[in-house]
Amino acid sequence: MLDLEGLTPREALGRALADLGDLRKDVVVLVADTGETTRARFFAERHPERFFNVGIAEQSLVGIAAGLALAGFMPYALTFAAFMTRAWEQARNSVDRLALPVRLVGTHAGFADAYDGPSHQALEDIAIFRVLPNFTVLVPADSCEVYRAVTASATVKGPVYIRVGRDFHIPTTCDMYDKFEVGRAYVAVEGKDVAIFTTGVTLPFAIEAAQLLRDRGISAAVVHFPTVKPLDYAAVEKYAAATGAVLTVEEHMVHGGFGSAVAEHLSQTRPTKMAIMGLKSYGRTAKSPQELYQYYGLTPENIAARAEELVRLR
Template identity: 50%
Template sequence: MEALKSRRGSYRRALGRALVEAGERCRDVVVLDADTPTSTKTIAFARAFPERFFNIGISEQDLVDTAAGLAIAGKIPVAAAFAMFLMRAWEQVRNTIARDGLNVKLVGTHAGLQDYMDGASHQAFEDVALMRTLPGFAVLVPADEAAVRALVLEAVLNHKGPVYLRLGRDDAPVVYEEGEEFRVGGSKVLIDAVDAVIYAYGPMVGVALEAARILRRQGIHAGVVDVYTVKPIDRETVVRQARKAGLVFTLEDHSVYGGLGSAVAEVLSEEAPTRVVRIGVRDSFGTSARSYPELLEYMGLTPERMAERVRGEIS
């Protein structure tokens, strides 16, 4: 856990910087928030481009519909809110954005276990499941600050169509060097599979890498794949790594129902039937804690616990 405690990148600050960069590159980029700009860090864009920033207030349904209208008018709207509360507007997302394939980028911050202080009411474990069912939606989950910057710029400036970007809060691992390239529909093989493979996304990529290091010292070689695009998932990489290992684990700070575990299992059931051990939040809500590492320990999502699960399945 010490490695986790020493890594203090910030997903939301990386978001603020990336939005400003996107705004500098394209005048059609506009940003909307649901009265949480200091928390989501969209305040950085508001200060740089006040005429292109819209604080809609605590009304996520209006946030989504206003973003849809701006997209119809030819703008590139980025609408941000806490992931849990953005799901209030799922009906509007479905019927207004998805049905018309509008070029709206939705950003859910403080997702998963990252909002450790506020407890179950603020911890979204269902958002990936909800958003990946929507036709035409891309679902992206960056692992660290460098990935946030790259994927925000890719989604906003290059990808045409609706996107859901799932972000944590502040406890971001350091996985990539600045300048690493990402594409919608891609993934990254960080450690090649041998005895087993762990598919992860977001902050769980750091947990998976640390678990792999623990296992390597114990003579077990576990691969790690950053599935930063949950939809459209990189089927080729998922299948190739699973065939190399024969034993598959998924790790996510999301419900095991409908999230990454389900997405990987769906692909493998069709193309390479393989045992899939889904590790995440299993049919429960979260709770509050004094720190993010403490909450990971309580939920059983530490590198040490992950390594134990892998070792137990191989033994």
């Protein structure tokens, strides 16, 4: 059995694609000269006849993927998340408007490519793919969830965007649940005073924040949303009603991302005391993602402090 806890997120991605290629002969993988950096080479080694490198040409990457989908294949197109944005027009017109089964995989997302600076740090990708009507948006937290999300994405009708990190890995979801269900949220910690909603790599920070809050006499629920679209509205409403205070945390801009999706729904169904933690501007060069989490305040201590403020304001 594959040891998912021992893999980095991009290694889990490569393994998932290779295994999916064993199960489905219609799966093809395309890269924009990123076969090594995305670990798509794992698929290439096992299925070389279904692997295509289009070069550093992201618009062609998505356009060719659309053509393969029209020909009956299920293409997975991989490049850095920051560079996938170059092909948004192709994603909109060639993929989304036709609701084609194309899977766009943005790797090195968020702060994952810390040392290459803000040009390589995708902090807007959830927003720009969430706005496309037919796209499903998956934001797994760790290697276990990357593998499960990629595997589950093969069952989705229409296009999918999958956001993946690089090497930063805190295995959190491996024992949280057994089966990944697209559109479902997962409860990491139960609580009654405040609900911390997370997506992607901020999950372990939120869990640690809940532990800090418990020491202060505050019961915080942590609910993880690996699917940003379609959002698990039932979970959103349940924990908003149970706690009366919601804090969302994401490695993304605060405008248009996961927190915005939660706010859009609650503002129309159950107005709730709420705050959104994330970024308000571009990133910066750093030695590691952890250094950037600290610099921008995405830490367990800051999450706990913001959640406590919400509890006091209820």
